[in-house]
Amino acid sequence: MRRPSGPSPHADPGYTALKARIIARTGHHYYADKDDLLFDRLRRRFKACNVADAAAYDARLDDGAGEWAALEAEITIGETFFFRYAEQFAALRETILPGLVAARGTERTLRVWSAGCSTGAEPYSVAILLHQLLGPALPDWRVSVVGTDISIAALATARAAEFGRWALRTLPVEERVRYFHRVPASPGATREGGYALRPEFRRMVRFERQNLMSLLDGSMPEGFDGFDLILCRNVLIYFSAETVAGIVRALGRRLRPGGWLLIGHAEPHPAFAGWLEAVNLPGTVAYRRPPESAPAPQPETRGEPPPSSPLVEASSFEFRPAADMLLEASGASAVAEIVRPAPAAKAAAPIDPASAVVMTPDLTAEDVALAVRRGGGTPVVVLLTDGRANVDRTGTPGRPRAAEDARAAALRFRAAGYAAILIDTAPRPQDSARALAEAMGARYLPLPQADARKLSAAVRAAGEAA
Structure with missing residues (x-):
């Protein structure tokens, strides 16, 4: 490299x-x-x-x-967007928040902490859900949603509550209209025109500058406890294993009995089950502090895992475009794709809530690579592309700016030191795909009209030659 x-x-x-x-x-x-x-x-x-x-x-x-x-x-890497990780927001909408509302119905209070909130899309997404869930009863509740981050610049953007198209990329048009109103173009993320969050959602959230390391050194201010829900997603992957364990234990202590912790899909670890109850929900794993009457969770006694085959038959996998960009790049179909278990394989292999890295359409290649590296492995990322990015990071169509964004992401990926193979799927090899591979420091492999079996064989051969 x-x-x-x-x-x-x-x-x-x-x-x-x-x-x-x-x-x-x-x-x-x-x-x-x-x-x-x-x-x-x-x-x-x-x-x-x-x-x-x-x-x-x-x-x-x-x-x-x-x-x-x-x-x-x-x-600080600040990639975020509204309702990121659809499976977790489905769990919030259908299981976690309704359960909390029922449990807190007498006192009518809810406290939510978005730790490492970046530019605010996450806590604002939770505010939207709570607004929908409580409906006309919302004025009768004391709802507190706080977002914290180490970056002053990110928090300034969060407080302004104005976002570019890229941050809203998963929202249908009708939901954009319902939650936002358009604002004129301005430098930065809204250079093509942006979206301002409507006041009824914006006023539900406040922001503070906090460093998660203060959970470990005792400098976290009073009042950061008694939460019903804590979200700390795609933050733990940047810390050492020892620091992660300390942070998760500290977050668990700041939950009320029956409160929930959501972390990123690549971040679960068996040790967490020693402090919190791991709950297997559709497509994701959540952690819960047991109610006061329930016994504390005990670490599971686990033998050595069976050796896993380094290669899987192509027929049990399918290739799907990632909904997220590798290192914040634009143009999913043109920049990042990952291999995911096919539906049949998912059904045959249920999630282990203590240790699974849950593969979902919102999980980025970087998330997976970081999880593999933290586990002592050496990740090799395989990207499928025709090299012709056509949508930039703001969601605006246009090949020149999309190509600039893709190249910038490729250079950052290369600097991060990940090994990669770029597979050019265009009917004829593209100079643009070859240039993107060079920018990434990736091995370039033209493979037009590739199906899953051909791709599996090509990746196997390229991996053995690497």
């Missing part, structure tokens, strides 16, 4: 100490083995601060919280 262009971080004598300081403060263990990616983002701050090297920038961080906030915004 070739490194991105630019100086090596290890040529800067102060880099190692600066990196250790950043990871200790933010908990972003994600960067532990991604020196080139981290240094590329650091160099942007060097330039902005007019400093020459890591040592000078390290000293600049001592000047106050302002530069820390700018750095945290730079290194």
Whole structure:
């Protein structure tokens, strides 16, 4: 895997100490083995601060919280959109929230925390669900929805409650009209015109700047407890295993008895069942703090898992376009596809709620790769594309801007250090697909008119040659 262009971080004598300081403060263990990616983002701050090297920038961080906030915004990956992970929102709509409303019906209070909320799509999505669920009874309830994030810039966007098309990409037109009103074009995500959340949903949510590491060092302010629902999704994958265990245990303690915790599809771990009850819901796994009258969950005694075959017969898999973009790229059909179990395979292999990585249409290739890497494996991502992206990240049709977004995502993917194979599915090999593979540092494999069996054989051969 070739490194991105630019100086090596290890040529800067102060880099190692600066990196250790950043990871200790933010908990972003994600960067532990991604020196080139981290240094590329650091160099942007060097330039902005007019400093020459890591040592000078390290000293600049001592000047106050302002530069820390700018750095945290730079290194934080903030991909989010409304009603992300359809299976989890179906569980919220059909099981979790109705159960909480029934259980809290006498006191009529609900407290929700979206931890690592980024630009606010997640807590606002929950507010919309609660507004629908409670209906005319909403004024009789004390509903608190709080979103927290480490990034000041992300929180500013969340408070403004104006979003581009990309953040609304899963919503039908009628729901966009129901929940939002159009706003004129402005720089950034709404450069093609945007959507402002309607006041009745916006006023249900407040935002605060918090670092999840404060759960571990005792600096989390009073009042962050007694929650009925906590969402901490696609955040844990960026921390070390030890930090993840501490955070999940701390989040569990901040739930009321009978309260629920939702984490990302790639984030469950068997250890969590020692503190919370793992609940298998359609298409997802949720965790619940047992009611006060119920016994505390006990860790399951598990033997060594049976050895799994590294290759699966093609007939038991199907190829489907990912609904999410790899590293925030645009054009799902043109950038990222992943292999998912076919319906028959799903039925034959139920989810293990303690340890499953649940494959759903909202799970990104990066989510899966991170989960494999954290488990000690070496992920190889296979992308299927004809190389002709035609929709940019805002959801606006147009090949030139879509191609720019795709290339930018490919370069970020390459910097993250994942091995990849790009399969060109166009009837004739495309220069655009070959260029995208080069930008990613991926092996390019033209395979026109591919079916599942041909793809399986090609990936097998390419993987053995890698």
